[in-house]
Structures are given as structure tokens and as C-alpha cells.
Amino acid sequence: MPARSGRRWAGAPGRCIGPRETRQRKAHSLEHKVPVRFYLDFEKPIAELEAKVTELKTMAAGEGGVSITEEIKTLEQKAETALVETYGNLTPWQKTLVARHPERPHCLDYVNALIEDFTPLAGDRYFGEDAAIVGGMGTFRGRSVMVIGNEKGSDTQSRIKHNFGMANPEGYRKAVRLMEMADRFGLAVITLVDTAGAYPGVAAEERGQAEAIARSTDCCLKIGVPIVSVIIGEGGSGGAVAIATANKILMLEHAIYSVISPEGAASIIWRDSNKKEEAATAMKITAQDLIQLGVIDSIIPEPVGGAHRDARRMIKLAGETIEKSLAEFDGMSPEALRAHRHDRFLKIGRQVQ
Amino acid sequence: MNWINNVVRPKIRGFLTTKRDVPDNLWVKCPETGQMVFYKDLEANQFVFPGSEHHERMTAPQRLTHIFGEAEPTIIPCPSVPTDPLKFRDARRYTDRIKDAKAKTELDDAVVIAEGPLDGVNVVVAVQDFRFMAGSLGMAAGEAVIAGMLHAVTRKAPFILFAASGGARMQEGIISLMQMPRTTIAVQRLRDAGLPYIVVLTDPTTGGVTASYAMLGDIQIAEPGALICFAGPRVIQQTIREQLPDGFQRAEYLLAHGMIDMVVHRHKLRETLVRMTRVLMRSQATKPNTSAKAQRGMNGKAYRNGSAIDNAPENAEKTALIAEPVPDQERFDPARRNRDGAGDASGGGSVTEAAPKKPQPRV
Numbered sequence: 001m002p003a004r005s006g007r008r009w010a011g012a013p014g015r016c017i018g019p020r021e022t023r024q025r026k027a028h029s030l031e032h033k034v035p036v037r038f039y040l041d042f043e044k045p046i047a048e049l050e051a052k053v054t055e056l057k058t059m060a061a062g063e064g065g066v067s068i069t070e071e072i073k074t075l076e077q078k079a080e081t082a083l084v085e086t087y088g089n090l091t092p093w094q095k096t097l098v099a100r101h102p103e104r105p106h107c108l109d110y111v112n113a114l115i116e117d118f119t120p121l122a123g124d125r126y127f128g129e130d131a132a133i134v135g136g137m138g139t140f141r142g143r144s145v146m147v148i149g150n151e152k153g154s155d156t157q158s159r160i161k162h163n164f165g166m167a168n169p170e171g172y173r174k175a176v177r178l179m180e181m182a183d184r185f186g187l188a189v190i191t192l193v194d195t196a197g198a199y200p201g202v203a204a205e206e207r208g209q210a211e212a213i214a215r216s217t218d219c220c221l222k223i224g225v226p227i228v229s230v231i232i233g234e235g236g237s238g239g240a241v242a243i244a245t246a247n248k249i250l251m252l253e254h255a256i257y258s259v260i261s262p263e264g265a266a267s268i269i270w271r272d273s274n275k276k277e278e279a280a281t282a283m284k285i286t287a288q289d290l291i292q293l294g295v296i297d298s299i300i301p302e303p304v305g306g307a308h309r310d311a312r313r314m315i316k317l318a319g320e321t322i323e324k325s326l327a328e329f330d331g332m333s334p335e336a337l338r339a340h341r342h343d344r345f346l347k348i349g350r351q352v353q
Numbered sequence: 354m355n356w357i358n359n360v361v362r363p364k365i366r367g368f369l370t371t372k373r374d375v376p377d378n379l380w381v382k383c384p385e386t387g388q389m390v391f392y393k394d395l396e397a398n399q400f401v402f403p404g405s406e407h408h409e410r411m412t413a414p415q416r417l418t419h420i421f422g423e424a425e426p427t428i429i430p431c432p433s434v435p436t437d438p439l440k441f442r443d444a445r446r447y448t449d450r451i452k453d454a455k456a457k458t459e460l461d462d463a464v465v466i467a468e469g470p471l472d473g474v475n476v477v478v479a480v481q482d483f484r485f486m487a488g489s490l491g492m493a494a495g496e497a498v499i500a501g502m503l504h505a506v507t508r509k510a511p512f513i514l515f516a517a518s519g520g521a522r523m524q525e526g527i528i529s530l531m532q533m534p535r536t537t538i539a540v541q542r543l544r545d546a547g548l549p550y551i552v553v554l555t556d557p558t559t560g561g562v563t564a565s566y567a568m569l570g571d572i573q574i575a576e577p578g579a580l581i582c583f584a585g586p587r588v589i590q591q592t593i594r595e596q597l598p599d600g601f602q603r604a605e606y607l608l609a610h611g612m613i614d615m616v617v618h619r620h621k622l623r624e625t626l627v628r629m630t631r632v633l634m635r636s637q638a639t640k641p642n643t644s645a646k647a648q649r650g651m652n653g654k655a656y657r658n659g660s661a662i663d664n665a666p667e668n669a670e671k672t673a674l675i676a677e678p679v680p681d682q683e684r685f686d687p688a689r690r691n692r693d694g695a696g697d698a699s700g701g702g703s704v705t706e707a708a709p710k711k712p713q714p715r716v
Contacts, residue, residue, distance in 0.1 A: 198564075198584075204583075213583070214568040215568075221541060241534060349434065
């Protein structure tokens with residue numbers, strides 16, 4: 001990748017990516033662009049243009065004689081512009097859809113690309129293993145780390161295996177176990193948040209879903225090693241907070257983080273499930289809103305068209321931001337780290353007006 | 354009513370008959386049996402329906418009277434917070450909803466903090482009032498809980514929380530979610546200070562409140578029949594589309610599943626709290642409180658007009674559930690469910706049998 005990546009740093013902590021900066025970013029070409037197989041509803045015009053480009057390309061390859069490269073170029077340009085235009089002005093509801101995009105890179109994509117010698121660890125030692133929360137240790141850019149994240153799965157089989165990223169109490173108890181281990185051995189903790197929420201089931205309630213979440217949040221606040229949390233997709237309510245109570249919370253540009261899903265809010269508050277778009281806007285769930293409220297620390301910009309259009313670039317950028325965030329806590333004592341986390345959260349909401 | 358009502362015009366009627374103020378809650382219907390109970394009787398019986406023993410929800414002032422009785426507790430002022438951080442509006446403005454709730458309940462928000470003596474031990478108490486927007490946890494309630502816990506730390510007093518909440522306050526969005534870690538920080542401060550944190554889960558305690566400070570107590574007590582859950586029964590039913598088990602997410606169910614320490618009848622609640630705070634604070638009993646008033650749990654109100662009061666101590670004796678050990682067969686054990694039942698049951702038994710046979714250490 002050219003030297004651009006340096007400029008495209010999510011930047012200093014607390015810096016918001018404004019509309020102008022977003023526009024500058026759009027100029028780059030999509031190097032690792034992968035063909036999108038799944039288009040969201042609002043992407044229809046882009047899908048049509050891109051389909052036409054592919055069609056023309058195959059035609060050009062087949063016929064050989066007729067030169068339609070010019071036309072392809074214009075169409076590609078058009079598709080690109082449409083993409084830039086659409087993704088520059090996503091509504092909160094559209095962002096929700098992007099955050100849930102099935103092709104979006106998930107937790108294990110980040111882990112596999114960023115963590116060397118990743119060794120997954122399983123089980124909560126009380127009841128079972130919950131694949132909705134994956135965790136393990138490894139080396140991240142020369143640093144020993146413990147990684148914990150919600151994994152949604154990428155195909156039907158793995159989605160079922162990971163319970164669509166919705167954890168049971170065992171998942172949170174495993175997270176506690178891993179965090180305590182990290183604390184014992186002085187490993188920094190990286191958490192990757194991507195869940196619709198904790199799983200609402202009979203067995204989960206039976207085994208104390210609420211208690212498991214509470215203890216996990218408690219553990220996050222307790223340990224004496226730095227925690228950096230990245231909301232890579234959906235940050236769903238208590239299920240997310242349980243592992244996202246960190247020293248530094250980063251968030252992808254089109255990720256969402258909310259107390260309840262827009263659908264849930266629409267049916268509870270508006271008593272009308274069709275009001276989800278209105279709810280998404282009113283609930284202030286986007287990264288851009290949350291940085292204003294002081295809930296997150298910085299936004300990691302996504303490639304044009306969302307993280308799924310260029311997963312490699314996305315993961316690389318996320319890695320760079322995580323590295324920089326972790327470096328900020330180098331040399332801090334366990335007490336200072338804990339105090340930092342406490343102050344960070346106690347501050348939230350007090351200055352909002 | 355009588356002939357004069359039919360003859361005299363309505364306007365004149367006012368002069369003839371003296372207007373009587375009839376409170377609309379004079380009679381209360383028991384939700385379980387449908388029995389009508391005189392409000393004063395219910396109040397004297399600490400809002401427990403005689404007969405069905407249904408524990409009616411209590412308001413914050415009622416709860417404070419229940420716990421402190423005649424000893425007037427000091428209300429600790431809660432820090433003022435920015436209201437409506439999201440400028441939220443659905444059908445109505447959120448600020449209007451808060452205004453209504455304030456007018457209706459005469460409270461600042463869903464949590465009231467008080468400090469007072471509990472049979473000689475000074476305690477700080479937080480009470481959540483379900484009437485105030487379903488006791489939901491927003492910035493104000495979160496700050497109140499934090500303030501209460503920190504106040505307990507400065508006063509070196511045990512902290513008792515009466516939880517009742519519908520969960521996070523949706524209208525405050527992410528800020529309400531942030532109250533989960535924020536209140537947890539305050540719980541850690543209590544823990545660091547070595548002070549007991551006792552949680553009384555009352556009907557209903559759900560959502561974000563259960564998933565944070567309300568489940569982090571040193572001791573977890575619940576009132577009989579209280580709904581205590583993370584995801585509500587309706588949400589779960591929609592997800593799994595199956596019939597939910599009997600008594601699902603009720604206090605007794607949580608006790609059976611090891612999630613709480615005890616289910617305590619309201620008549621026994623005060624003395625249980627007194628006993629525990631004494632032990633935990635290692636303070637000696639000043640004098641055994643065996644006065645008739647304390648036994649009856651009358652909150653110092655000598656209302657002696659109903660049969661309910663006279664029966665109250667007996668009822669309490671019969672129905673109070675105090676830390677009853679749960680037999681092994683009743684415990685949830687997926688292993689037993691999956692594998693053959695006999696092996697596990699005997700396995701559980703053999704542990705207790707084997708214990709005495711342990712070889713004594715050589716001296």
C-alpha cells in the first residue's frame with residue numbers, strides 16, 4: 001500500500017473524522033477490492049452499475065475486436081462515484097445494515113491477520129465452552145496479548161457454531177477467566193466487539209446470564225493490564241459492554257453501539273416495528289454520535305464502501321490503531337491503569353449538555 | 354341513593370350532601386386471587402396480600418418506612434445531571450415524560466438514597482421506585498446509585514440496595530448503557546473499602562440493572578415471587594417459540610439455580626438485614642429487638658383495625674423462605690438430563706457419604 005496509510009491514521013485519540021476528511025479518503029483506489037456478493041437494499045444503484053461493468057468486461061474479453069474500454073472506464077467511474085456518494089451519507093439505519101453485513105470481516109478475520117502464534121483457549125471451567133466468544137493468547141506486533149472477541153461466523157455452518165455471535169453465560173465466564181489470566185501474566189487485552197447482544201434463552205437465564213455479564217464488566221474494570229476494545233460491527237447492549245469496558249474504545253466508521261437494536265427500540269418505544277429507521281437516528285448509535293458523547297475514543301475509518309469491500313486494508317488499519325492505543329499505556333502501573341478506566345467511565349455523561 | 358338525589362338538581366345537591374373524599378385506592382385487588390383488600394390493611398401488612406402472600410410492589414417512601422420504621426432516615430441528595438443527553442423524542446419529548454414522572458411520583462428520578470440506623474447499625478440504602486418510568490436506569494439513577502455507594506464508603510456504612518427496574522432507560526440510549534460499568538465502579542469502591550453490599554431484588558428487576566450492580570452484591574436476597582431476569586420472558590418466548598417453564602425467572606427459580614442466597618418474606622426482611630449487617634460489620638447486638646411493634650413489622654403505625662395485622666406474624670412464620678437448602682434432585686444439572694440419571698444422583702450422594710471417612714491428618 002502506498003504511503004497514504006500514514007495520513008489515513010484514525011489519528012490522535014479523540015479525533016473525529018469529519019466529512020471533509022472522509023471525502024479526501026475517497027480518492028484512493030481499492031487495491032484489495034473483492035467482488036461483493038451481497039448488496040444491501042440501498043446499494044441497488046451501485047449493484048446495477050457494477051453488474052454492468054462486469055458484463056462489459058466479459059464481453060470485451062470474449063469479442064476482442066470491439067474496443068469498449070472507454071465505456072468500461074466511464075461506468076467504473078460512475079460506480080465508484082455512486083459508492084463514494086452513498087457511503088459518505090449513510091443514515092444511522094443504513095450504517096446498522098453495513099455493520100451487520102454478512103461479508104464484513106469478523107473477529108476471527110482480525111485475529112488471524114493480526115495475531116501471530118494465536119492460541120485459542122476454550123471453556124469457562126464451570127459449565128462449558130461457548131464459541132460465540134472466542135479468545136486466546138498470541139503476539140501482536142511484538143507484544144504478548146490476550147484477545148477476546150465475539151465471533152458471528154461467516155457461513156451457515158460457522159454461524160450456527162458461533163450462535164450468530166450471541167453469547168451464553170459461559171462465554172462471559174470464559175472472558176473473565178482469560179482476563180484474569182492476562183492480569184496474572186501482565187498481558188495486554190484486546191477485545192473485538194461484534195454482537196447483536198447476549199443470547200436470550202431459557203438455558204442462558206437459568207445459568208445466570210445477567211450475573212455473567214455483570215461479572216465480566218466487573219472484571220474489565222478490575223484488572224491491572226491495559227484493555228483496548230474495538231467495536232468492529234455491532235455493539236449490542238449488555239452483551240457488548242461485558243467485554244467493551246476498556247481503557248480505550250475504538251470504533252469502526254460504520255459500526256454501531258447501542259443499548260438496544262433499532263428494531264427493539266422501535267417496538268418498545270414507538271410500539272411500531274416499522275419505525276426502526278427513526279429509532280436508529282434517535283438512539284444515536286453511530287460512531288460519529290458516540291464520539292461526541294464521549295463514549296468512544298476514536299473512529300477507525302473504513303475503506304470506501306465499507307469494511308467488507310477491502311477487508312485486508314481494514315484489518316491493517318485497525319491493527320495500526322490498536323498498536324498505537326496500546327503503546328499509550330506502556331509503563332503505566334496496574335493501579336494507574338485501573339484508575340484510568342474508572343475515570344474514563346465516571347466521566348461519561350457528566351459533561352454532556 | 355335516596356329520593357332527594359332524584360329530585361334535587363345536581364347543582365343544589367352539592368349543598369345538601371357533604372362531599373366525601375374517597376381515595377381511589379381504597380380497595381386493592383390481589384393480582385393472584387382477585388381478593389379485594391382494604392388499602393389500610395394492606396399497608397399495615399407491609400403490602401403483602403393476606404392469604405395469597407403476594408408481595409405488592411412498594412414505592413420508595415413506603416420502602417423506607419418499611420426498613421427504617423419510626424427512625425427517620427436522612428435522604429441523601431442525588432447529584433444533578435444533564436437530562437436528555439440525546440435530545441430524544443418519540444411520540445412525545447423525553448423531557449416531558451420525565452416531567453410527568455416527577456409530578457406523579459414526587460421524586461427526582463427512579464432512585465432514592467437514604468441513610469439511617471438499622472437497629473443500631475448505620476446503613477446507606479438505595480431504593481428504586483418502579484413508578485418512575487419503570488425504575489429505569491438512566492444517567493440520574495446511575496449517578497444516584499454511585500453517589501449512594503460512595504456515600505456509604507465515606508460513612509463506612511453497609512450499603513443496601515432495593516432493586517426494581519425495567520432495565521436501561523431507552524430514551525437515554527448509550528448513556529443509559531454506560532451506567533452499567535459506571536455503577537460497577539462504585540460497587541468496586543465498596544468492595545475496596547471492605548463494606549458489605551446487600552442487594553434485595555424486588556419485583557421486577559430486569560435488563561441492564563440485573564446485568565450490573567444488582568447482581569454484584571455480597572449477599573443477594575429476593576422477595577418471594579419477584580421477576581428477576583436479564584431478557585424478559587416475552588423476549589425469550591419470541592426467540593425460542595416454546596412454552597417457558599413454570600415459575601421461570603421468579604425468585605424461587607433463581608434460588609434453585611444458585612443465583613441468589615435466599616428468598617425472604619417481606620415480614621422477615623428487616624430482621625434478616627439487621628442480622629446480616631451486624632454479622633458482616635462485626636458489631637454486637639445492642640439489644641434483642643423483641644418488642645411487639647418490631648415483631649409485627651408495623652412500621653410504627655398502630656393500625657389495629659384489620660385481621661391482617663393480627664395474622665401477620667403467623668403468616669410470616671409459615672411462609673418465610675430463609676436460605677432453605679435445595680435438594681440435589683431439584684437442582685438443574687444438564688449432565689443428569691443428558692446422561693443416565695442414576696449415575697449422577699448416586700455420585701452426588703457419595704460425596705457427602707465419603708466426607709466423614711476422610712483419613713484424619715496425622716498430628
